[in-house]
Every structure is written in structure tokens, then in C-alpha cells.
Amino acid sequence: MSRPLTATIRFSALQHNYKLAKRLHGGLVLAIVKANAYGHGAVLCAKALDTLADGFGVASIEEAIQLREAGIDKPILLLEGWFEPSELALIQQYNLWTAMHSVAQITDIENAKLSKPLTLWVKIDSGMHRLGMCAETFRLAYDRLRNSNKVGKIVAMTHFSRADELDSQATPQQIERFNKAVAGLDVETSLCNSGGILAWPNGHSDWGRAGVMLYGGAGTHRVLSDWPLPVMNLDSKVMAVRDLPAGEPIGYGACFYTDRPTRVGVVACGYADGYPRAAPTGTPVLINGQRSRTLGRVSMDMLMVDLNDIPNADVGSTVRLWGEGLPASEVATAASTIDYELFCNVKRARLIYED
Ligand SMILES: *Cc1c(COP(=O)(O)O)cnc(C)c1O
Numbered sequence: 252m253s254r255p256l257t258a259t260i261r262f263s264a265l266q267h268n269y270k271l272a273k274r275l276h277g278g279l280v281l282a283i284v285k286a287n288a289y290g291h292g293a294v295l296c297a298k299a300l301d302t303l304a305d306g307f308g309v310a311s312i313e314e315a316i317q318l319r320e321a322g323i324d325k326p327i328l329l330l331e332g333w334f335e336p337s338e339l340a341l342i343q344q345y346n347l348w349t350a351m352h353s354v355a356q357i358t359d360i361e362n363a364k365l366s367k368p369l370t371l372w373v374k375i376d377s378g379m380h381r382l383g384m385c386a387e388t389f390r391l392a393y394d395r396l397r398n399s400n401k402v403g404k405i406v407a408m409t410h411f412s413r414a415d416e417l418d419s420q421a422t423p424q425q426i427e428r429f430n431k432a433v434a435g436l437d438v439e440t441s442l443c444n445s446g447g448i449l450a451w452p453n454g455h456s457d458w459g460r461a462g463v464m465l466y467g468g469a470g471t472h473r474v475l476s477d478w479p480l481p482v483m484n485l486d487s488k489v490m491a492v493r494d495l496p497a498g499e500p501i502g503y504g505a506c507f508y509t510d511r512p513t514r515v516g517v518v519a520c521g522y523a524d525g526y527p528r529a530a531p532t533g534t535p536v537l538i539n540g541q542r543s544r545t546l547g548r549v550s551m552d553m554l555m556v557d558l559n560d561i562p563n564a565d566v567g568s569t570v571r572l573w574g575e576g577l578p579a580s581e582v583a584t585a586a587s588t589i590d591y592e593l594f595c596n597v598k599r600a601r602l603i604y605e606d
Contacts, residue, residue, distance in 0.1 A: 255488040256520050258600040259574075260291050262299040264480040268465045269303050271479060276448045276459035281328060281441075283462035284318070285310035290525075290594040291466055291483060294321040295604055300465075301325060308460055312338050312347070319345045328372060330460075331382070332356065339363045350374055350408065352382035354392055361399050368403030371396065372441065375432050377425040379412035386432035393436055406458060407438040414446025414454075422447070426454045468580065468590040484574030485600065489516040489538070489566055492558065501555055502547030507532045513546075514558040518570045521552040525596030526572060527586035530554075534585040537571035538564050 272280050282304040288296040297307055297318050306326035309315050311334075315327045324346075332350040333339060336359040342349050343366055351357070352374040360369065373392065376383035384392060389407070396402045409429045413421040426442060433440060440456040445464035447454045462468075467481035493515050501507045501515060509515075516538065522528040526549055534545040538561045546555045558564040573579035579590040586593075 253601075254519055254599075255486075255490075256524055256600045257484075257486050257603050258290075258597055259484040259486065259603045259605060260296070261480075261482055261484070261605050262296075263606060264467060264482045265291075265296060265299055265465055266303060268467060268479040268482065269300055269461065271477060272445075272448050272459060272461035272464055273303075275452075276443060276455050276461075278455070278457050278459065279305040280448075280459040280461050281306045281308045281326075282465055283308040283330070283444075283460055285314060285330060285462075286595050289463060289466050289468075289591065290597040292602060292604070294318065294323075296465075297321070297323050305458075306348070308462075312341055312345075315347050316341070316345055326370075332374075333359070336363065339365070339369075342369070343367065348372060352384070354384060354388055357392060357395055357399070360396070360401050363401070365401050369401060370404045370406075371402050372406040372408045373438075375407055375409045375429055377409040377428040377432070378421060379410055379425070381410070381412075383409065386428065389432050390436070393438070405436075405438045406441055407433045407436070408441040408458075408460075411442070411444060411447050411451070411454070414444060414451060417450055422451050422454065426451070463591050463594075466594055467578075468594065481574050481578065483579075483594065483597070485520075485572040485579075485597065486574070487518050487520040487570050487572065489556075489558075489564065489568045489570060490519045490553075491517040492564075492566055493517075500547075503550060504548055507547040509546075511559070514564070515546060516556045516558045516564060516568070516570070518554050518556055519552065520570070520572055521550045521554055523551045524599045525593065526554060527582070527588055527593065527596075529588065530582065530586040535577055535581055537577050539568050540571075540576065542577075 282300050284293045287293045308328045308330045328348040348370040350372040374383035413419045441458035442454040443459045448459045464479045467479045499509050528549045573582045583590045
């Protein structure tokens with residue numbers, strides 16, 4: 252028998268979540284498949300969404316070319332734009348859309364030999380202060396881009412810094428600043444990531460950009476009855492069992508001592524598989540479908556779980572690390588991180604795809 256760690260990806264849930272994003276946002280929605288579709292497999296996820304999606308978003312030209320070479324011919328947007336001017340030729344060759352985030356990059360476009368007009372998504376900094384131009388700069392850039400005659404459609408885009416915080420005024424402020432920046436210009440608009448799609452209808456516009464919600468992630472509090480479904484089930488098995496008396500340490504650093512006679516299961520999953528090492532004793536797991544908890548430190552290839560109160564648990568019992576019945580966001584919270592990071596970090600698991 253091989254190592255039993257599997258990540259089962261359910262296409263039906265992925266498709267459900269894309270349709271949910273479309274229904275909530277209206278208009279057009281890019282399916283964001285950067286970072287290997289947040290660890291779910293970019294090519295297969297893009298293929299599963301190909302007939303539904305209005306386009307895809309990736310982080311680099313390499314990610315885009317991988318999709319094109321796999322036969323994806325829907326629009327593909329480079330969310331971070333180009334890193335060097337030489338990429339503009341590839342952007343044309345592979346028929347990609349690209350973001351642009353700074354005035355300095357306009358020169359690259361003016362100097363480029365282009366066979367057809369670029370579709371350009373221009374980033375406006377409405378308050379996150381990561382990439383993008385302020386409103387005044389954007390309006391100057393807009394004129395220069397129009398005068399270059401090298402740009403066709405312009406989509407003005409912005410990104411929210413706190414869309415998952417429902418009680419913050421940051422997102423309404425960003426929406427207001429963005430709307431002022433684009434007022435009266437001939438542009439399409441795009442504001443919302445998953446948090447915006449789920450929680451901020453005033454930000455809905457021509458284009459949504461759905462990332463983590465496609466994978467069942469939920470940075471936001473549950474405000475809707477209809478909610479993204481988990482897509483990945485990360486499962487392993489109990490590979491050994493031991494019965495310890497009270498007062499015995501478990502694992503590296505003796506971070507946990509049994510407080511009662513304890514039946515301990517050793518599970519084939521550790522931080523080298525992407526399970527967060529920061530997950531403390533008490534992080535939830537499902538054993539044979541029943542909730543239990545981790546004990547002691549997570550090792551590289553293994554972690555330990557509490558089998559007291561799980562009748563019939565034994566070597567070979569199924570352990571769900573996250574997925575249906577145990578949202579990754581819950582595990583992430585226990586480990587002081589976010590579900591995005593857990594998904595992206597998954598490795599070594601055998602990937603299984605189901606319709
Ligand atoms: C990654 C990314 C998204 C998707 O964000 P989620 O929070 O995962 O929905 C949207 N827009 C841009 C510019 C991104 O880089």
C-alpha cells in the first residue's frame with residue numbers, strides 16, 4: 252500500500268461555486284486559477300470550468316502559456332501584468348489580456364511593435380497601497396494610452412484590502428474612490444474578488460474576479476444561505492495506534508502531555524505535505540467522520556490525533572484534514588493563517604479528480 256494521503260478535487264463543487272459567483276455578481280466573472288488554481292491543479296480546473304467561465308486569471312506568463320498549451324482558448328488575464336517589456340510579444344502571440352500597474356509601463360507599450368491592439372486592465376490604487384495608480388495619475392495614463400493607438404479595450408480594476416471584514420468602512424471607501432477615478436471614461440470596470448462578490452454588492456460591476464470562493468474558501472463570515480462548497484477533501488489514514496497513560500508527552504518538544512489515559516492515532520500527513528506546522532493541539536480533524544483533535548506538534552510527515560471517544564478508530568481509519576464537514580478555514584484559524592495558504596501549500600498528496 253502506498254502512502255494514503257490524497258487530495259480529492261470535486262469538479263461539480265468547483266462548477267457550482269463558479270455559477271454561484273456569476274449569480275451573485277452578475278455580468279462577467281473571471282475564474283482565478285493562479286498558483287496552480289490555489290493548489291487544485293490549474294489545467295484540470297480550467298478545463299472543468301472552460302465552458303462556463305468568461306475568462307481566467309493567472310499571475311504570470313508561464314501560468315498563462317501552460318493553459319494555452321493545454322487547449323484553453325478563453326480570455327486569460329495576467330493579473331500582475333508583465334515583468335519585462337519582452338513579455339509583450341508573448342502576450343500578443345498567446346492572445347492574452349494583461350494588467351498594467353504603473354505609469355512607467357506605458358512607455359513599454361508605446362515602444363512595443365504590436366500587431367493588434369492590447370486589451371489592458373489598468374490597476375487603480377483605491378486604498379490597498381500595493382499595486383496601481385492613484386486616481387489623478389490614472390486619468391493622465393488613460394489619455395496617454397488612448398493616444399498611443401496601441402490599446403483597444405481598457406478595463407479599470409482595483410483590489411480590496413479588507414473585503415472579508417463586514418464591519419469595516421474600508422471597502423465602501425475604496426468603491427467610492429474607484430468610481431470617482433473612472434467617472435466619464437470609456438472603460439469597463441472590475442472591483443470584486445471573492446470577498447467583494449460575496450459581501451459587497453455595491454462593488455459589483457462589469458467583471459468579478461472569483462478566486463478562493465471557487466475552491467470553497469470563505470474569507471468572509473457566512474452571510475448568505477447559499478455558500479461556496481468545499482472542493483478539496485484532504486484525507487489520510489491512521490497508520491499506527493498507541494495507548495498511553497495519563498502524564499505522558501507526545502511528539503517533538505513534548506508540547507502536550509496526556510491528561511487522561513489516551514488512545515493516540517498517528518496520521519500520515521505533516522508539514523511537508525502542506526499541513527500547517529503552526530496548528531496547535533486541539534486543531535480539528537475528522538476521524539471516521541467524527542470530530543476529534545490533533546495532539547502535540549505537527550511533524551514533517553506525520554501528526555498525532557486523539558482517538559478517545561472515537562469508537563472503532565484503528566489503523567486504517569480515515570482522517571479528514573479538511574474538506575466536506577470540516578472547512579479549511581477552521582483549520583486555518585486554529586493555525587493563525589487563512590484557507591488560501593493551506594490550499595496553495597498542499598503537496599505530495601495524490602491528487603484525485605471526481606466529476
Ligand atoms: C488573486 C486575485 C484575485 C482573487 O482573489 P480571491 O480573494 O481569491 O477571490 C482577484 N484579483 C486579483 C488582482 C488577484 O490577484
